[in-house]
Amino acid sequence: MVRERSGARGASVRVPTREVVLAAVRLFTEGGFETTTMDDIAAATGVSRRSLFRRFGSKEDILFAEHDELFASVSRHLEADSGEPLDVVFAAARLVLQGYLSDPEVTVPRYHLVRAHPRLRDREVAMTARYQAAFSRYLAAREGEGGPEERSLAAGVTAAALISAHNHVLRSWLRHPGQETREVWTRYDSAMEFVRRAAGPMLHPADDPVRDRVMVAVYPADLGREELLRRLSAAVDGAVPRH
Amino acid sequence: MVRERSGARGASVRVPTREVVLAAVRLFTEGGFETTTMDDIAAATGVSRRSLFRRFGSKEDILFAEHDELFASVSRHLEADSGEPLDVVFAAARLVLQGYLSDPEVTVPRYHLVRAHPRLRDREVAMTARYQAAFSRYLAAREGEGGPEERSLAAGVTAAALISAHNHVLRSWLRHPGQETREVWTRYDSAMEFVRRAAGPMLHPADDPVRDRVMVAVYPADLGREELLRRLSAAVDGAVPRH
DNA sequence: CCCTATTCTGGCACTGAATGCCATACAGCG
DNA sequence: CGCTGTATGGCATTCAGTGCCAGAATAGGG
Known part of the structure; x- marks a missing residue:
């Protein structure tokens, strides 16, 4: 069968990731996640079922495909590694929020799907954990004082606190995506300041003004x-x- | 077909949860998680495939069945709600570590399976997130100062820090389960003290000794x-x- | 002890996710 | 145009997971 889409737009033989994701989000939202089959998505996008599995790995992965790209770009930011370690990590977390805010078309309906389906929720939580682990590893390698044991503890706790505060603000936006973006960033900054006050002394007890x-x-x-x-x-x- | 096990031990018609879990852990460890089918587990335990699905829900759930019970008992502990909120949560976290330490036969091989299989890892992470969410909700309802926004932020960050420190110690034991239990608890106490120092000022800025x-x-x-x-x-x- | 109502179990069939295999279509290049 | 590597789609298969129903076990009342 000749694919009409091929002729309609350039020479892209590849599976159009973005279109598939949008179609899947729409189908999942309208008809439910479990009831929507891969055949449905294949029919709606003109991409064969087999190719969908090749590109995305699984039905869930379609939903999180672009989140994977975001994670990759955040990882690259960490590897670039310019500046104070704590600042680098805070900037990386900012990229994550930015990624969500800039793609509400996917992230908002995904949030509602995730809330409704335990499996998807687990998946979302796992993504969060990947960020946390990346931040923790980065900090443990560069920040903190004392032996490796205390350093990795402090790094882990700092990353956990950071991610938690990040998600706190993120969720509040996902629940009410209508609100002003500027307002979200304001709350985000204040949450980050909150974490910074707690994290600073953890990583550098000697810098504690009390001491x-x-x-x-x-x-x-x-x-x-x-x-x-x-x-x-x-x-x-x-x-x-x-x- | 008459089940021999029925005659061998009492009158328990029910599916022997513990035995199934142990058999599954063994099969997964020996033959790999994906390659082991539900039929294999059914054959090894004398329980029908259909009953396994009824009891456990899914193949993964067999591995985490007892973890669910642990979570339930921790939840009950939170609901009992006796004492300072922060103390209650710390005691609850202690129950979790206790649960792992007291059942190495399952928790240690499960840890290695989880490390090897992304899907299982996601599942494990999701369990962790459930504790974190429970702690966070508990604290937000009882602890902290200021508006609901600051309180839930502080509660979330505190819970995240607590869980992270808990998991830090837990993982170090899972990697080397041979070590003295007493030694584990010592490190756990010091990690908890670390979190307490960070969490106290977050929840009660006015109690900060500096002030x-x-x-x-x-x-x-x-x-x-x-x-x-x-x-x-x-x-x-x-x-x-x-x- | 027996009969009955309820619950638990196991077999069967079916859907759909996921994967391997292979033939075909396409893109780039000489 | 022909050749080569890669992307795609169709087909068949395995296996997780679920609904359905019949039969076994259990509890309880007579």
Whole structure:
């Protein structure tokens, strides 16, 4: 059978990824994910069932195909590796949000599909974990102090916090994609600042301003020995990391 | 066909969950996950293929069946809800590690299977995300200060950090399950302390010891006005949360 | 002890995802 | 135009997963 699409647009013999993704999103949304078969997608796109499997690997993968590309570009950003490690990672996370915001046609309906189908949800979560792992590895190799054990712990926790804050803002947009993009970025920046305050001391306990200063604690004179000691030790425990 | 197992042990007509899980783990480990079919598991356990699907839902689910029970018991612990919210969550996370440590026969080979098969890995990651979501929801409902937005952000980030630290220690055990359990718990405690230091100020910025004390910063007299002001403002920015 | 209602199990058939195999169509190049 | 490597599509097959139904086991009341 001669494919009409071939003649309609240039010489692209290849499977038109974007068109297939859009068609699949539409079919999944209208008819449900499970009920839509690969034959349906093949019929709707003019691409054979066999070729769809070759290109995308599986039915789920069609939904996440462009997300894979996003991940690849974020990975490249990490490998370029220019600047403070923590800044590089924050910039990489920004790319992810940017990727979602710039393609609502796919990301928004995908979000609703993901919410409705546990399998797709798992898949989405796995994507998130891939970012987290990449960030964690990057940070562990370049940031932090102490032995490899503490460094990888701090890196992992930092990456987890970063991804969590990122997803927090991302989800709020996915739920209400109508809102101003500028507003989303504002909330994103404040969430990132929140993470930065928590992550800085984790990776560089020595830079903690509490440690860098000479401090004098002043308490009421009638506290009594017990209470005074308690407050002092509590204060020191809180301010100075133990290892 | 009369099932011999029926006569061999009590009156349990039910599918022996534990035995099936162990058999499946063995088959997957010996022959690979994909190559092992449900028929193989049925043949090895004396349970019909159809019943296996009824009990476990899918081939993957056999591997994670007992993990589901663990999650259920952790959920119950959260619902019991006794004590400081942060303590409750930390205790719940401890239950998870306990669950893994107490069943190495399943959890260790499963870890290796999960590492080798992307699909299983996604599944494992999804389990982790379920804990994280449960912790996050619990904390957001009970902990934190400010509006719902900041509270859920802080709760999410705290849960993410906690789970990440938990998994850090868990993985190190899964890789070398021979090590002393006591040693694992020691590292776990120190990782949890690490998270606690980071999480406390996130959830309760007002409790930050830096804020609770009267402080006097002492600097060399010859610093100069510019440098003195810079250090002071940097110190204050670092010590006092902005909102 | 028997009979009945309910639940559990296993066999059978069917759908559809996923993969291997092979023939064919196409693109680039001499 | 002919040759070569690659992309595609059709076909057949395996296997996960599900609906359906008949038969076995269990509980419970007489």
